[in-house]
Amino acid sequence: MDPVALPRRLLAEFLGTALLVTAVVGSGIMASRLSPDDVGLQLLENSIATAFALGALILTFGPISGAHFNPVVSAADWFLGRRTRTGLTATDLAGYTVAQIAGAIGGSILANLMFGLDAVSISRNQRAAGHLWLGEVVATTGLLLLIVALARSGRASAAPAAVGAYIGAAYWFTSSTSFANPAVTIGRAFTDTFAGIAPSSVPAYIAAQLAGLLAATGLLLVLYPHAGAASGDVVVHHPAPRSEETR
Template structure:
């Protein structure tokens, strides 16, 4: 693995870890500060997550593109594989591993910051066709947004746009928009407001992958040359060396 890829993968690890720490930590804080109002808890959790995501894209985007999401990375690889843009297969493997372990680390970090056991399997069941459908919609919308911004030359708006989308999707989807396999796995390690039971994880990930496939189809119809911009997803980052 080249030093450049190590640097980029470490950025994906740190960014995903901090994203999950924000999701889980703000969920814990919300449950403690507003113990009798679930709606207010969700609002607090959504606002903190949206703001943190925007800040993390600004921080790590110049290094790795700030994917923080295996589906975004997989679509980036798929669209760019023939054009020679976007991630290589080696990049994709490194990004996915970094994102997944980063998400687990972020959940552990949040638990520790709030004086909880480092890792406890969640007991929050999240299963059912309506939740899986919500994850398909949330993931497809996120991927289309990211690639539409890149293809139209508006990546400067990505921190605000992606943060706003996720913040809104907390409310317009019944699943509260996980939209990310790595984050889903990480959230299984915390038995708190933002947790998901391990038995519910496969259904969510399957739905997220379907959402990614739908996004590829949508991009083919609406942005047929999206592959040309795969190198600047989510935001432009340093030139890839030793590809």
């Protein structure tokens, strides 16, 4: 059977990333309104909502596109699956990346509008410091190790709970609050709210996330030498549709 058609997968990646960023930004706005004088409580509310939403979105879109919602996840999938031809193709990777970035920007706009703000409000929240960049390297490396380990060990079905739990925890144990996603980072520049990041801070965050990608890829090649054989299951196995669905 043919795999899920690329346009359907790109739509799933666009919608999934958009709704993920909507959850991140929207819960951040709600938290700042409900708990205006307690930043710690705001972060708790934001992290819980994000973790639960991410798990639900992986369940929703995983069977279609794999529920990457993240260019570094897609890049790792492409790189590790090149030899075995089990992961994304270069064309897929380019399409996924564009869909994810567009979705992330759309998600910020949607969240802004839902809370009565201007559709686009460029963030002024500066996040520029070495310890924050280190936090992004750690967050991204850990995320990729988890995802590929789940796929390689045949536990991709645990990804909704495991990935959601990791991101929820990484909000707290990393200095950067774990963006770990270039598309989400770009999208969050379009909201001047609790979850925003100033455009001038975006390039360094993305560079740190790419460093995390390189670190994770190197570690995976050592820890899981045959990880590429499971690239088709990153993040979630997306099986071929039934024949009648492709007609």
